[in-house]
Amino acid sequence: MRKAGLLDKKPLTATRGMLETARRDKGTKKRIDAWHGVVTYTEYESRYYFRAMISVNKEILEVDLFTRRDLALGRTDPRFRIFLDREKKDFESWDMVNEKWSSAKINMLETDDDRYSYTYRGRNHATKATLHIVNGFLYTGCMQDVEMAVLDFQAGIRKTELSRKHKFITDVIDSYMSMVPDRMPVDWMKFINDRVLEHSVFYTKDTKTGYCTHCRLHVPVPADVRHNTLGKCAQCGSSIIYKSWKMQKHTTYRTTVAILQQCTDGVHYVYRQFRVDMYTERQEYYVPEIRIHEDQRSLFLLGSRNGMAGSLKNYEWGEFRYTGIKRWCEGGTVKHSGFYGENYGYAKSILYTGNIKKMLKDTCLKYVPAAEIIRSMGRERINVLAVLSDMETGFSYEVFWKMGLKRFVWERISREGRNGLVKIPRPEGQKPWELMGMTKEDMKQAVRLDATDQQMRIIQKAARMGVRLADDQVEFFDRYTGNHAVLDYIGAQTPHRIIRYLKERAGVEECGKDVHNEPLHFWMDYLDMIRQMGWNLRDRSIFFPQDIKRAHDEAVAVYAVWKDNADAEKMRAKDDIMRRNAAEIKKAFCYSDDTYMIKVPECYLDFKHEGNAQHNCVATYYDRAVEARCIILFVRKRLEPDKSFCTVEIQNDDGRFKVMQNRTAYNREAPEDAKVFMKKAVKEAQGIADKIVEEGKRIRQKAAG
Ligand SMILES: [Zn+2]
Structure with a gap:
């Protein structure tokens, strides 16, 4: 709006009638019972007083705004002079007190008139003549309140301005949307x-x-x-x-x-x-x-x-x-x-599959029987874009599907095109079984079983140890242990003996790989220690101890001595990594309550001291913690932060935290309240970790886009 000339004329001043009305409006004391006590305030009749005039050339309406307070104090100047141009659809307000222009709408003008300590009955003051001028000029009907009439007019202008600005955005969107076919398939x-x-x-x-x-x-x-x-x-x-x-x-x-x-x-x-x-x-x-x-x-x-x-x-x-x-x-x-x-x-x-084959026939996905695969999944909903992207970037759906590994392919689609237990590198001129580190015979077995991802992983792990499992052995591991650490030892002894030991000593048929299966848990700890120390795993009397718990405890003692003698230099390098890990872990696991807090171990000595104080084998988890294969936390009482209390192992399963063990001294179960504490801590940590991941994604997207 052209401001030149608008202020040439003097503003209107308060009439004697306005001053008189404002002075008489002394307000009524009101009280209300609020939740925090009794509140008293003053209620006035009118907040604003208006006068208006139309410019000589009839183009501009000037509305002058006076406040009750100013008038009651005997001030005759308005607070604001609001200029409204009906033809050019524009407005501008002159702030008389601060002597500056404002493009705010009337409801946003700073009139120094705090509505909170006193209220108004909602009426603004204007004479009939003023109401007539304003409503007549703005075409806002008959005798509408001046503030509302001005606001209606101003809001209308802002909306048009905005839609002009929006048009740039919507034009781009519309150009893309216009490329979307109008028609849907006949069926x-x-x-x-x-x-x-x-x-x-x-x-x-x-x-x-x-x-x-x-x-x-x-x-x-x-x-x-x-x-x-x-x-x-x-x-x-x-x-x-x-x-x-x-x-x-x-x-x-x-x-x-x-x-x-x-x-x-x-x-x-x-x-x-x-x-x-x-x-x-x-x-x-x-x-x-x-x-x-x-x-x-x-x-x-x-x-x-x-x-x-x-x-x-x-x-x-x-x-x-x-x-x-x-x-x-x-x-x-x-x-x-x-x-x-x-x-x-x-x-x-x-996904509608009727048009896919034809649609993909000239694309990089022409060999993928996407329609057939997706159709076979029936009413299961799938992440179409993720799967399509996976088809484009690597996983050989067509090869596995055509071989007959239907469950394997379905599971991958249900996982939104992500790897499961079996990690498959990008195919580069290799046969699929070579790619997966197995023989052609192993692959035939997988096809025969219509192997799931987990079954495929079991066959793959055995194959890497040079072992061929019988079909029923694959099914045994699949059913009772899954993708368990025990499979890492499958080359050391025959699967037959391992299965027998799992049944007879580790009781897997009763409790499987449950975290509470203590014998299995101690056996795995034991095997991990003796493997590190280089004991002969092919010796049956070493591999299959008669008394698992005793063998475990003895190994812990030997291992501690052995570990102490291990290369100190190597340990320092590992401690550096551990400290970095600990810093990351602390970001997520920072929960504490009135009773408990979390201490994150930072070096081998922390692990060793905890192990000695608790009489547990946490020290043997050091390497795993360094390699970030697990997270070890110490739960301490807040009043005794330096005294060992509970030792916790947490697995990070594809971004999901899960408490595997929470034990107090001598490997006894942690007390109930410490378990509850840990549950809350994990929940909070999950939230923080998810946020960090999200944040990372956002930053990457920003950088990419
Ligand atoms: Zn029917």
């Missing part, structure tokens, strides 16, 4: 009905018929039909759940579906995600009402230099920047709230 609704929705047959016992939500026909039901049991529709053959008319008033089903399409520019691909809701209710004879709402789109490239993940652009449907307008927005800029808040955003979905 899209059939796909949702057949593969996505969960169907029921609503039956009445007396008629022996029911209504199928899949084929929407009345179909016969078995005579012995029962509520909430699974079955097949006699008409369409669809898998359904039997629901009784009497028992089931209504049903709801909510899921997420998605489709991948090639964009109209022929270069981009788009992932489109839809929320699907199905309702049925008895009054409507259970005829399903299905709502499908597209809420996410991600555009990406395939086979580009930065990979698919690097080219992702996310969009979501929602309110654009508090404008009240719903449209496609940049991902992450839409604020969701309310009861269904958690159901927004990118999610796992059931």
